[in-house]
Amino acid sequence: MADIRGFRGFRYDLGSVGSLSEVVAPPYDVVDAALQKQLYDSSPYNAIRLELTRDEAGDDETNNKYTRAANTLREWVLANVVRQDTARGLYVYEQEYTVEGKTFTRRGFLARVRLEPFGQGKIYPHEQTMSGPKEDRLKLYRATGFNLSPVFGLYPDGNDEVFRALEPLIRSAPPLVAKDHLGVTNRLWVVTDSAAVSKVIGLMGPKPVYIADGHHRYETGVKYLEERREAGDVPDDEAAPNFCLMMLVGMSDPGLLILPTHRLVSGLASNITAPQLEEVLKEHFDILERTGTNEQAAWEHVQMDGAQATLAFGTVADGQWIVAKFRTPELMASLAPNQSEDWRGLGVSILHKVVLDRLVREKVGGTPICKYVHLLSEVTDATAKKQCQLACLVPPATMEHVERIAGNGEKMPPKSTYFYPKLLTGLVYNSLKKD
Structure with a gap:
């Protein structure tokens, strides 16, 4: 059962920092050096100074980007730049965004969710993780004692009953608004009505939660909890380290969009x-x-076909595009015998197992290296500049794929899904030491 809680979040005092747009940041895994500098320059209070602090010459075990993040956060709290809310609540979070000319609105809420090791409860991962990011986040957790950015979780809710319990409480209340560097409008409401919070907690109880994004942060939370228990810092099941900050979105939300992840x-x-x-x-x-x-025509064919087995390929040497459909599922069964039929039927699975790892290696040679992009315009730009040899357009996985494959205890291939837009860091921080 998904065990969620309202909590007393830490939020910026806008009287101290000015515009919320100037202090929020994307999560660490999509920030390059140029964007990091841009965010540093935007405000002395920008969340990037916690989420992805700059390395400096002379860093060592006792003085480094993690200790600087901890010191910065401590200073902000002492100066009341960041304040803890006085009442427990849930934080309704709405993102309005545009992709290829269409506008969407995705809605959910931020809560504390009880941590549990994968495979031991009702929280399911859907993608594989890597050790490097988990070690990085663990050092940050240890130094700051905070969840700085939320995990993104999905739950089944065909009737939208969970969000309908919150909606009346935000209709008449003005939100806090932040626009990020991609033009996404982010809105936040604080819901402290105890009846509404209790109703949401009850409705969420029997529901499974599927991790959409933030697998590294979630697994880091489990590891941090284990460490705190061993240190004697978790006195009971309600202590703060038992939980992580999570954004929860219904899987039927009309604004929930999975972008394709194309390969260059x-x-x-x-x-x-x-x-x-x-x-x-x-x-x-x-x-x-x-x-x-015409890569646009090739992509439209893939989209109209709707089958995961239909892929499009652009050969950069002659600038040509073809659309091809995989027809021998028995080959996938032999190449991935330990995976389910759902897993083997994914477009990304077929592309990597059959095309790149088997056919291209055998018949063309070399070691295929992939760069990942999400928009057709990015593919067009890369092929025009001859930044790759082969472009592969892949249909996006669906919510049904996530639910079936994750619910079966499997993890999808890396870069199978891209839930756009990313959740911002800096709207709400969650203490792992106090409530």
Whole structure:
């Protein structure tokens, strides 16, 4: 059962910091050096100074980016730049965004969710994790004692009954508003009505939660809890380290969008043309269409087809695009015998297991290296600049895939999903030491 709690979040005092837009930041995993500098320059109170602090010359075990983040947060709290709310509540979070000309609004709420090791309860991962990011986040947790950015969780709610319990309380209340560097409008309401909070907690009780984004942060939370228990800092089941900060969104929310993650492939032994690629694919794929230099037409074909087995390929050497459909599922069964049929049917699974790891390696040679992008415009730009040898357009996984595969105890291949937009850091901080 999903065990959630209202909590007393720590939030910026806007009288001290000015505009909320100037102090929020994206999560650490999408911030490059240029954006980090931009956020540092935007405000002395920007959340990047906690979430992804800069390295400095002379850093060592006792003085480093993690200790600087902890000192900065401590100073902000002492100066009342960041204040803890006086009442426990849930934080309704809405994001309005535009993708390729269409506008969406995604709504959910921030809560504390009880941590449990994967496989031991009703919280399910859907993607594999890496050790490096978990070690980085663990050092930050140890230094600050805070969840600085939320995990993104999904729950089944076909009737929208959970959010309907919160909606009346935000209709008449003005939100706090922040616009981020991508133009996404973020709105936040604080709901402290005890009846509404209790109703949401009760409704969430029997529901499973699927991690959409933030797997590293969640697993780090479990590890941090283990460490605190061993140190004797977790006196009971209600102590703060038992929980993590999570944004919870209903899986039927109309603003919940999974973007595709296309692959830009380099590292091939030689450049490849469209006729050569067709020769590579012909044993296991049917060529559905040749769209010439028109990548838009190729992508529209993939979208209209709707099948995970339909992929589009752009050969940069001759600027040609083809659409191909995988026709031998028995090959996937032999290449991934320990995976479920749902897993083997994913477009990203077919692309990597069959095309890149098998056919391209055997018939073209080299070691395929992937760069990941989400928008067709990014693919167009990269191929025009010849920044890759092969572009692969992949249909996005669906919420049904996430629910079935994660619920089966499997993890999807890396970069299977991209839930856009990312959740901002700095709207609410959660203490792992106090309530």
